[in-house]
Amino acid sequence: MAVIVKQVELSWLDRTYFWPIFKGMVITMRHFLRQITTRTKDRYTVQYPDMKREMPEGYRGLHELKRFEDGAIKCVACFMCAEACPARCITIQAEEFSDLNLTQGFEEKRPAIFKIDMLRCIYCGYCEEACPKDAIWLRKDYDLAAYDRLSMQFGKWDLMNTYADADQKDRITMDPSPSTQTKAGLE
Amino acid sequence: MTPTQAFLSGNLQAYILVALLLFVIGLATVLIRRSLLIQFMGVELMLNAANVALLAFARFRGGDVQGTVFYLFIIAVAACEAAVGLAIVVALYRHKQTTDSDRADSLRQ
Amino acid sequence: MFLIFALITLVGALLMFRLKNLITAGLSLVLCFIGIAGLFLLLGNPVAAALQIIVYSGAIVVLVLFVIMLLASHEEEKPEKPRGIQRWGSAVTVSALGVGAIWIVKNSKILASPTTPNVDPMTLNRLGASLFREHLVGFEIAGLLLLAAMIAAVSLVKREL
Amino acid sequence: MDQLSALLHMSPATLWMAFKVVLVFAGPLTLAALMTWVERRGSAMIQDRIGPNRAALFGKWRLMGLPQLAADGIKAFMKEDLVPPHAHKFLFWLTPILAFLPAALGFAVIPFGQSFQSGGQTYHLSLLDPGNGMGMLYPLAIGATAVYGVLVAAWSSNNKWAILGGMRASAQMVSYELGMSLAVISIFMTTGGYDPHQIIAAQHGMWNVGPQFVGFLVFFTCMFAETNRLPFDFAEGESEIVAGYFTEFGSMKFALMYLSEFIHLVTASALIVTLYFGGWRVPFVANPGVLLSVAAFLGKTLFFCWVFVWVRWTLPRFRYDQLMKMGWKVMLPLSLANFLFHAFLMFRRG
Numbered sequence: 001m002a003v004i005v006k007q008v009e010l011s012w013l014d015r016t017y018f019w020p021i022f023k024g025m026v027i028t029m030r031h032f033l034r035q036i037t038t039r040t041k042d043r044y045t046v047q048y049p050d051m052k053r054e055m056p057e058g059y060r061g062l063h064e065l066k067r068f069e070d071g072a073i074k075c076v077a078c079f080m081c082a083e084a085c086p087a088r089c090i091t092i093q094a095e096e097f098s099d100l101n102l103t104q105g106f107e108e109k110r111p112a113i114f115k116i117d118m119l120r121c122i123y124c125g126y127c128e129e130a131c132p133k134d135a136i137w138l139r140k141d142y143d144l145a146a147y148d149r150l151s152m153q154f155g156k157w158d159l160m161n162t163y164a165d166a167d168q169k170d171r172i173t174m175d176p177s178p179s180t181q182t183k184a185g186l187e
Numbered sequence: 188m189t190p191t192q193a194f195l196s197g198n199l200q201a202y203i204l205v206a207l208l209l210f211v212i213g214l215a216t217v218l219i220r221r222s223l224l225i226q227f228m229g230v231e232l233m234l235n236a237a238n239v240a241l242l243a244f245a246r247f248r249g250g251d252v253q254g255t256v257f258y259l260f261i262i263a264v265a266a267c268e269a270a271v272g273l274a275i276v277v278a279l280y281r282h283k284q285t286t287d288s289d290r291a292d293s294l295r296q
Numbered sequence: 297m298f299l300i301f302a303l304i305t306l307v308g309a310l311l312m313f314r315l316k317n318l319i320t321a322g323l324s325l326v327l328c329f330i331g332i333a334g335l336f337l338l339l340g341n342p343v344a345a346a347l348q349i350i351v352y353s354g355a356i357v358v359l360v361l362f363v364i365m366l367l368a369s370h371e372e373e374k375p376e377k378p379r380g381i382q383r384w385g386s387a388v389t390v391s392a393l394g395v396g397a398i399w400i401v402k403n404s405k406i407l408a409s410p411t412t413p414n415v416d417p418m419t420l421n422r423l424g425a426s427l428f429r430e431h432l433v434g435f436e437i438a439g440l441l442l443l444a445a446m447i448a449a450v451s452l453v454k455r456e457l
Numbered sequence: 458m459d460q461l462s463a464l465l466h467m468s469p470a471t472l473w474m475a476f477k478v479v480l481v482f483a484g485p486l487t488l489a490a491l492m493t494w495v496e497r498r499g500s501a502m503i504q505d506r507i508g509p510n511r512a513a514l515f516g517k518w519r520l521m522g523l524p525q526l527a528a529d530g531i532k533a534f535m536k537e538d539l540v541p542p543h544a545h546k547f548l549f550w551l552t553p554i555l556a557f558l559p560a561a562l563g564f565a566v567i568p569f570g571q572s573f574q575s576g577g578q579t580y581h582l583s584l585l586d587p588g589n590g591m592g593m594l595y596p597l598a599i600g601a602t603a604v605y606g607v608l609v610a611a612w613s614s615n616n617k618w619a620i621l622g623g624m625r626a627s628a629q630m631v632s633y634e635l636g637m638s639l640a641v642i643s644i645f646m647t648t649g650g651y652d653p654h655q656i657i658a659a660q661h662g663m664w665n666v667g668p669q670f671v672g673f674l675v676f677f678t679c680m681f682a683e684t685n686r687l688p689f690d691f692a693e694g695e696s697e698i699v700a701g702y703f704t705e706f707g708s709m710k711f712a713l714m715y716l717s718e719f720i721h722l723v724t725a726s727a728l729i730v731t732l733y734f735g736g737w738r739v740p741f742v743a744n745p746g747v748l749l750s751v752a753a754f755l756g757k758t759l760f761f762c763w764v765f766v767w768v769r770w771t772l773p774r775f776r777y778d779q780l781m782k783m784g785w786k787v788m789l790p791l792s793l794a795n796f797l798f799h800a801f802l803m804f805r806r807g
Contacts, residue, residue, distance in 0.1 A: 354604070
């Protein structure tokens with residue numbers, strides 16, 4: 001498809017160069033003045049490590065493994081996410097779990113090891129869709145970097161704590177012990 | 188001031204000597220070197236030797252305005268010479284792929 | 297001061313004469329011209345010094361260097377044949393001329409007679425007044441000469457007119 | 458002044474000269490260093506960016522990116538000083554000096570403030586006192602030698618991009634010198650003298666930019682070509698010939714050449730101010746005194762430096778044939794017409 005370029009006939013004012021140059025200079029000066037009079041946070045440029053862009057709804061960033069109020073993991077180690085993962089980055093080892101006193105008392109399995117290799121993950125969100133328990137979410141963190149490959153292997157506790165600070169929750173490093181109170185209530 | 192001191196601090200004799208030496212070097216360049224461009228520079232040097240002599244005389248013998256006016260005319264001649272000479276060199280290079288004056292001898296048969 | 301500038305001038309000229317590489321020869325010619333401009337300053341003629349720099353180093357030598365780069369002949373070519381007679385003949389002539397020149401300058405009575413140099417420096421005003429009052433015809437002829445040279449240069453170099 | 462010179466066992470003239478030498482050398486150098494900052498931050502602001510602002514003094518004070526200058530200088534010192542193979546070693550080493558010297562010398566005749574009297578002696582605020590016979594021919598002559606920095610850089614670095622840049626620069630500078638000189642000469646004519654002090658004194662009632670607006674436009678445009686700034690920066694032409702004449706230069710050599718470009722910029726602005734905008738004159742103030750006049754000169758010069766930056770980030774580069782056409786067919790006739798017009802006016806006035 002050929003494009004016919006229209007020859008623009010310049011007026012004598014345009015052919016002097018000086019008037020168009022003057023107009024262009026007014027434009028650049030307007031940009032300059034606008035830029036120096038805007039405050040830093042209103043400018044187009046996001047000063048990355050100091051400022052972060054708020055990601056839109058539906059953005060798929062770093063994973064979080066959800067937990068119940070009392071700190072017990074929601075995941076039931078059903079392997080659906082590991083099966084759905086096109087990059088094969090999720091490793092799960094299930095363990096039997098028969099203490100019926102926790103929130104999830106009616107479940108029988110939970111992950112002993114839940115590992116995501118963040119170097120392989122493509123953030124497609126299939127694990128989130130596949131999860132029957134809504135236990136894995138991809139949320140808004142995107143600045144994922146480390147100095148070695150090993151620290152990009154996120155284990156179970158890392159994944160449960162990824163958004164702990166953002167949600168103002170406690171960081172947990174072990175499964176909660178059965179509480180006698182709830183045990184009494186159930187009985 | 189002894190004559191030697193006067194010479195070293197620049198009297199008329201000293202300036203004329205410099206001018207003469209410049210002229211001789213320019214002449215040697217034109218006669219001995221073969222590249223036309225270098226010969227051309229030699230011609231410039233000879234013109235400048237004339238300039239130095241002219242302005243030195245103008246200074247030490249009075250009438251320095253006239254000397255400078257003549258200097259201007261010499262500059263004009265040098266500029267003409269530069270334009271035409273370089274044009275000839277470029278034309279020769281296009282014709283014979285050389286700037287050597289010895290090889291530009293097609294008139295000599 | 298005179299010695300310094302005279303040395304710069306002569307060394308520049310000698311380098312120009314000796315250097316095989318055309319570009320370095322051209323640059324030493326510039327050095328020589330700067331020395332000459334210094335000599336003009338010492339002669340109380342700053343206008344001539346400025347013109348020397350502007351016209352000779354700023355225009356003519358730049359033009360020569362430009363042509364050298366354009367023609368891609370940065371080195372002098374090998375001689376076709378030795379031409380011994382011409383080379384040695386011109387060397388002898390030139391050195392005889394040089395020695396004769398030095399002898400003349402040394403023994404000249406007119407040059408050696410002590411004179412007091414004119415001291416007020418040349419200005420553009422005086423030069424212009426003289427140029428346009430007394431040498432107007434010469435000025436016009438120089439203009440014509442420049443025009444003719446320009447036309448000649450263009451007609452020599454342009455491939456199709 | 459007298460007491461100070463007595464304290465240092467110097468004559469007042471010598472002391473004043475030494476002071477001026479330091480000032481005239483350090484002033485443009487400092488301004489040029491500042492201009493690199495203005496160039497980078499200003500261009501960023503014009504393009505709605507932020508520009509360099511990460512370098513910080515002691516890791517704390519960012520000062521709007523000013524420590525970047527120090528960081529760049531230190532970086533240039535630390536880098537390896539590389540000479541490309543088959544380069545002409547001596548000329549390659551000489552080049553930064555050839556580029557830097559004309560730039561640093563050019564400022565010497567420009568008066569940057571009103572002359573003042575102290576202890577029965579007049580002190581002039583320019584390195585060369587008036588009546589030296591050189592006058593405004595001096596910056597023209599020095600500017601004419603500036604092309605050697607480019608040419609020698611181009612040839613000595615044995616690089617085809619460099620030599621293309623050098624050839625472009627030499628033809629361009631010679632072409633634009635004509636229009637520029639004619640514009641300056643018409644100022645000499647209307648002033649009746651060519652000493653910068655005289656030129657400033659003649660701009661008492663009205664600045665030269667009023668009657669000589671065409672000449673100003675021509676001179677200003679030619680200054681872009683002479684300083685190798687953007688609409689005419691063919692010597693560099695980074696989108697076509699890598700970096701032009703300083704493709705092969707690194708470390709402190711590059712820093713010096715880069716800096717000398719900005720000193721050229723400052724000198725060009727100072728020349729424009731002296732020739733067309735009344736030098737140190739302040740509007741409506743007949744006798745501004747030393748401090749005010751220096752401040753006025755500095756302000757005007759900085760404004761024109763900024764205009765150079767501003768134009769650079771507004772206009773695209775010309776094509777080379779357009780440049781030549783503009784130089785010979787527009788700038789030269791325009792300044793000739795300006796010259797003839799003023800000659801005619803002076804002839805009519807008698």
